[in-house]
Amino acid sequence: MATDIKHITHAVEAAAVLGLLPARPRLLALGEPTHGEDMLLDLRNELFRxxxxxxxYRTIAIESDCMTGLLVDDYxxxxxxxxxxVMERGFSHGWGxxxxxxxxxxxxxxxxxRARAAGRPASERLRFAGVDxxxxxxxxxxxxxxxxxxHDYLSAEVDADLLPCTRATLDRLLGADDRWTEPAAMTDPARSVGQSAEAGQLRLLADDLVALLDAQRPHLLTATSRDDWDRARLYGRTATGLLRYHRWMADTSPARMTRLVGVRDQMMADNLLAVAARGPALVHAxxxxxxxxESTMRMWEGSVVWWSAGALVNARLGAEYAFVATALGTIRHxxxxxxxxxxxxxxxxxxxxxHCVIDAPRLATALGTTPPAPRVSPWxxxxxxxxxxLTAIDxxxxxxxVPRHRGSPSHG
Structure with missing residues (x-):
């Protein structure tokens, strides 16, 4: 079989990857089947270069906290x-x-x-985004x-009478942060504050703040920079997404974990669409x-099935979204x-x-109607x-x- 597919393999190079696609995508998504292996990140870095x-391409987006990622982008x-x-504070999941x-x-x-020294415009600078x-x-x-x-962004630019609440009201309803970050809440819904009366009010206020942001868009795009506007939109997406996530953490129905992983990937999808609006980007997750x-995962509450961020983005972008998956032979360590x-x-x-790049649709054709057996991982x-x-991969x-890595996180 290896001889039969040699003609559809290529070097791991940007030109070869893009050559598999009908057009240059706005989002080129490079997936990995495991986290924490620097060799895979080295390949990603070279491809991005x-x-x-x-x-x-001018942006890279990775599976890291979208809020802390702003520190990396600023740097x-x-x-x-x-x-x-920024390595200490700008990454989540131990990626720093x-x-x-x-x-x-x-x-x-x-x-x-170097670009600034050469007099190149700001639009040519590289950007970083966390999309989780x-x-x-x-x-x-x-x-x-x-x-x-x-709230701070809006209160600085919009008439106070238009704001749905004061900053003090938000602080009162939020209470202590450790109420929200209670570790036991993931396995015990009763420990979550996500369905409290205060959380319900915060969801309504967050929705009103985002609606005000949209309603004032013409003014805000004139009064502030595009970057400030984009960040305010990020704040709005994140606030409403987190409040929705906490709401489902407090749920006791059988669909609880499906809802949680679904909300997470919806947040990722919304962040990816915002990245795509800025121009071509490499995505790594x-x-x-x-x-x-559909994605599947076995968790402590059983099997969970949900639509991934890639599926959601693909439904919006179509041919402007491309997905290249990474597959591995061994991770002996x-x-x-x-x-x-x-x-x-x-x-x-x-x-x-x-390592090489394989044309996935042509590989599927070469394999015929009998696909290979699924591999079972001992880890x-x-x-x-x-x-x-295969037919849904570019x-x-x-x-x-994969050799033993130089020291990276083990987030799943």
Whole structure:
């Protein structure tokens, strides 16, 4: 089989990836089947450099907190803070410990410094975006930061009589932040404040603040910068999304976890669409967040099925969204050894290259009507590629062997 598919393999290069697509996408999504492996992030960094230097891409968006990501964007665009500070405070899920992420941020800042010295316009600078909500798999942030930032933006530019409430009202309804961040709430809905009377009032006020932001758009785009407006929109999306997430944390129905993971990916999708509005971007997240098909995951409450951010964005952007999945052969330091020969990864493992790009639709055609057997991972942190998804994938980056990493997070 390896001989049969050699003609549809290419080097892992931007030109080869874009060559698989009918047109240059607005969002080029590169998925990974596991987190915490710097080798995969090194490949992502190199692909982004080529997209920037050869194809005019200017933004990278990753699976990290959209609010803290603003600190990274400030650093790479304006030099605000230091590299150490943004690596410590600008990433969620432990991503700031990654040597590859540090190298990405350093390179982006240096690129922008050189661009400014050369007199290139601000539109040519590189931008960074976190597209995940302020969420972990076991917790969610207080909506305070996003909600009060939105209120502050509006109160500085809009007649006070138009505001639905004062800042003091928000503070009173929010209460102490540890009410919202209670760790036990993920497994015990009764510990969540998401369906309290105060939370219900905050949801209505957040909705009114976002509606006011939209109603005042002509004025605000004149009175403030486009970046300030975009951030206010981010604050609004995040505040309403977090309040909705907390509402479902307090739910006791069988659909609770489906609702939670669905809200998270809806927040990611909304952030990705905002990134797409700025111009072509490379997106990097787990395959399950970026795929066009429904995502599935087994959690402590059973199997969960939901529409991923990629599926939601694809439904809006169509051909302007492209999805390239990453598949792996081995991660021996995690107990993932040579894949069985009858699996998709086993077939790809026979290829001579250490890593390559494969035309996924043509691979599906070459495999015919009998797909390979699904691979079963002995380690929960790695999700093999579903052979049934091949026709919904534009390309596959295959990495034969993943060496022990240099020190990265293990977020799932």
């Amino acid at each position: 080529q997209l920037v230097e050869q194809e005019g 790479v665009t304006s030099g605000t803070g230091t590299l150490d500070e 410990a990654s040597a590859a992420n540090r190298e990405l941020v350093r390179w982006m800042r240096e690129f922008n410094v 909500g302020p969420l972990e798999i076991t917790a969610a942030a207080s909506p305070r930061q996003a909600l009060t930032a939105l 787990h395959n399950s967040h970026l795929q066009r098909r 995690q107990g993932v050894d040579t894949p069985p020969p009858d699996t998709l990864e086993g077939l790809l493992y026979e290829l001579p290259e250490d 929960f942190g790695y999700a093999p590629l579903d052979p049934g998804h 390309g596959i980056v295959f990495v034969k062997d």
